[in-house]
Amino acid sequence: MKYKAHPYQAYATNFILEHPIAAILLDMGLGKSVITLTAINKLIQQGQVHKVLVIAPLRVAKSTWPDEIQKWDHLKGLSYSVVIGSPAQRKAALLADTDLYIINRENVKWLVEDSGVAFDFDMLVIDELSSFKSYQAKRFRSLMKVRPLVKRVVGLTGTPSSNGLMDLWAEFKVLDMGQRLGRYISHYRERYFLPDKRNQYVVWTYKPKPHAAIYDQINDITISMRSKDYLQMPPLTMNQVKVNLSSSEQEVYDTLKNQLIVEVKHQQINALNAASLANKLCQMANGCVYDEDKHQILIHQRKLDALEDLIEGATGKPVLIAYWFKHDLAQIKSRFKVREIKTATDIKAWNEGQIPIAIIHPASAGHGLNLQAGGSTLIWFGLTWSLELYQQTNARLWRQGQKQPVVIHHLITSGTIDEQIMRALARKDKSQLALIEAVKAELNGGKEYEQHYVELLG
Structure with missing residues (x-):
């Protein structure tokens, strides 16, 4: 060429x-x-x-x-x-x-x-x-x-x-x-x-x-x-979909947050340090949490319900779901027929419109992966603290060559660490944008x- x-x-x-x-x-x-x-x-x-x-x-x-x-x-x-x-x-x-x-x-x-x-x-x-x-x-x-x-x-x-x-x-x-x-x-x-x-x-x-x-x-x-200064980028809509825990579910979450320990379904969940606590709170916000033996314990299915609404609202258009924890993947698979984007064959099938619901991990959705031909809707089921992974994953669909307006949904569990992650991503982006503008x-x-x-x- x-x-x-x-x-x-x-x-x-x-x-x-x-x-x-x-x-x-x-x-x-x-x-x-x-x-x-x-x-x-x-x-x-x-x-x-x-x-x-x-x-x-x-x-x-x-x-x-x-x-x-x-x-x-x-x-x-x-x-x-x-x-x-x-x-x-x-x-x-x-x-x-x-x-x-x-x-x-x-x-x-x-x-x-x-x-x-x-x-x-x-x-x-x-x-x-x-x-x-x-x-x-x-x-x-x-x-x-x-x-x-x-x-x-x-x-x-x-x-x-x-x-x-x-x-x-x-x-x-x-x-x-x-x-x-x-x-x-x-x-x-x-x-x-x-x-x-x-x-x-x-x-x-x-x-x-x-x-x-x-x-x-x-x-x-x-x-x-x-990109926006040099390319014809498709319209982009960023959307936050809030879900609310029941009082009993919120109590479990708050107890772990405040006391670093909570009992759920006769299993004890411990957070040994700040990093462990943040990790387990992220898990809970998504719906499950791992115990000491790596068994997943169900806390709620609020995000799954919201995800179902979003998929139905897509009216048959392909959707791409970003997950973070393995139990996220297990929960999503338990309710929906999805295909993971992992190989070149998967990428080709997605871009040819053969996969109605695809799922991908941000760590594998990074640099050089073009998915814009297969769909224009991305749903963040589980969030990441990494601005780089977040932006790279979004750019799989929102990029030059995308023919449709892009919609990126974020499933946010109210009153949880999800809200902090979204604020942190916004702060990091502002800092990075200042650098980019300066040079x-x-x-x-x-x-x-x-x-x-x-x-x-x-």
């Missing part, structure tokens, strides 16, 4: 060409893979780059990047090797003589420390830079060992600060080795943040200082683009970059 870059795509590709270190913050659907591959192709043609490593989520590494290379005529000259499978298969893929080596992020530690193959890449692309937001993670530490060996780095993500601006330190440390936000997380915290929630001397959370100049520090290597790409209408796309294609 012939590639005619949109002005924003030519702008982003040109930005990568002109910046050896580049943070490209692009919303889902803007074509970050082809933007980056076009730049890589040009750099290889110019002799500036010879060996490129792409780190991506597993599904994206396995399918999306290879598919993009094969899709576009101007990329036909690029050769690639997908570094997945058994250790022997991965090593063989690394030893192949090729331009691009595409590996999933879970194997970064193996690549650096255990593969036995020299790390001699001169360009690094991190697809979903946000997956390196934890400076304590093994993948981050391993990559930092070899980061000085790489002369060009591109970080791609649409969710750079899904848990707040503290995430940015590790992400930009991978990019510039601490040049802009500091070499140490402690210095970053001290310079840009104030203690927020604490327990005596232990600080649990931090908040940005007034007028913290984080955006100014990263602006020179960062651009951001939002927003200015195309001057895009006119000056239209001429570049011909040159970029060689």
Whole structure:
């Protein structure tokens, strides 16, 4: 297929060409893979780059990047090797003589420390830079060992600060080795943040200082683009469907919340710490809770009833249901005939309109999964605290190419932690949007970059 870059795509590709270190913050659907591959192709043609490593989520590494290379005529000259499978298969893929080596992020530690193959890449692309937001993670530490060996780095993500601006330190440390936000997380915290929630001397959370100049520090290597500014996005309706517990059901919930222990149907439910309590309250809000032996105990079916109403209200149109806990899946399956979206066959069947009710877990509904052809209604049965998973799941249906207005329903159990999760997602989104707006790409209408796309294609 012939590639005619949109002005924003030519702008982003040109930005990568002109910046050896580049943070490209692009919303889902803007074509970050082809933007980056076009730049890589040009750099290889110019002799500036010879060996490129792409780190991506597993599904994206396995399918999306290879598919993009094969899709576009101007990329036909690029050769690639997908570094997945058994250790022997991965090593063989690394030893192949090729331009691009595409590996999933879970194997970064193996690549650096255990593969036995020299790390001699001169360009690094991190697809979903946000997956390196934890400076304590093994993948981050391993990559930092070899980061000085790489002369060009591109970080791609649409969710750079899904848990707040503290995430940015590790992400930009991978990019510039601490040049802009500091070499140490402690210095970053001290310079840009104030203690927020604490327990005596232990600080649990931090908040940005007034007028913290984080955006100014990263602006020179960062651009951001939002889908609504460049794409014809379908209309979107976000809806909250409230359900109410009975007095006895609410009492069970409140007892666990206040006392960290409650007896339900002769089974004792304990919450040993704050994390355990939050997890069990989420379970209860959805309808069930696990006991110590991992047996599910039914608390209510309020969300199931509301889900039934929504499915009936869809009047035969396909619906996609997002669940969180395994007992959510079991409860939904007990009432409805559903099909899980797990394989390429499932995806194809959904997009061909063969699945009236589909169900998916947000962790498997992430990057590179296109479901917009199969339906336009998404129902969140169980919520997630993760803004990244939340936005990525929504973007499976609400994206360019969707022919119908999209409706996203959220089943919210009143008086429960569900309400806190929705508020938390809204707060995180506001913080992230502030960052994206601060480093927003200015195309001057895009006119000056239209001429570049011909040159970029060689």
